Amino acid sequence: MLTQSAKDGFDTLLMQSLKTGMAPSGTPVEVSVLADDAGIPEKKMVVLTVSSYLFRLMAMFYFTPDAATRAHFARINNIAEAEMSEQTFMDAIAESGNLCCGILNRDLGNFFPHIGMSTPNVIDSNCAAYLQTLNCQHVRHFAVDMDGSPRFHVTLSVSAYADIDFAVSAEELGSDTGELELF
Template identity: 40%
Template sequence: MIADQAKQSIADIFCHAARARLPATPGDACEITAVPRWGRDHPAGPCAMALTISSIGFRLLFVLHFDQDDATREYYASGDTTRSLSETLMELGNLCCGYMNQQLVNHFPDLGMSTPYELNSACVEYLDELRPDHVWAYELMMGGAVRLGVTLCLCAQMPLDFKAELATADEAEGELELF
């Protein structure tokens, strides 16, 4: 139901978005490694935030896994006591998904995106309940110091085939779109 070209395009869009939006400081390293699907013991931490990008033809669930350890707090908070680590990562996850949404809207003009919500990383154990057509799992190393995980889960209601032409990060800043 999902062409290999579409799967690769979604993976490319995600990797581009993660490198552009998930580092705490622009220019920080973001190493991305594809991994087998996460099991019960998620290596990137027990916490998660999720967003959904939806259209008439598909739903793409984005789950960002993280730990509330000192290294993650230091990397993302760096002295800011006005926001929690969860709030900071929800904002960055929202920017990352916003970038993905902007790339996908070129092929699917009827897209919508949810607001981020916090979960336990164990939720990925239940992704099969959604009957996904494809699931990607990634481990990210941010700034050489912090591990995150990302799970992407695609459920398609129609055949999907497209080839992404990625815009540079400067062309798509992830601005809030009002409609």
């Protein structure tokens, strides 16, 4: 149901959103594709869903609640690490996932009408073992590397409810996080 061009398009748009949303402005981010999820060590994940009438996309942002991860999200949010409560830390991680999926949602809007996005949910990373029960037509695992930060991992899964074919060009890639729209 998903053409190779559509799979590449979902991958490209997610990779671009990770480069924009996972690091402080101006920090170089390298996103690479992993062969499988065997090397993903993180213990928790933030899960978000982007859906339309034609597909359901899940993005799973893995993390370990340790000092290095806390320092990264404190830096992104311009908060002193010592001032981050456990709730502030979890909110920062969820907001980073929300930002990435918001960028992805916006960019997918160039191809699909009527797209919606869920709120972030933090769950145990062992839940990813049940991903195959969703009958996904496309699953891809990514590693996200930034200077001075731990390596993060992200899994993309897409379930299609119709034939989907689209191609992403440089013009469709968002270069920033956008501005807040008021309705």
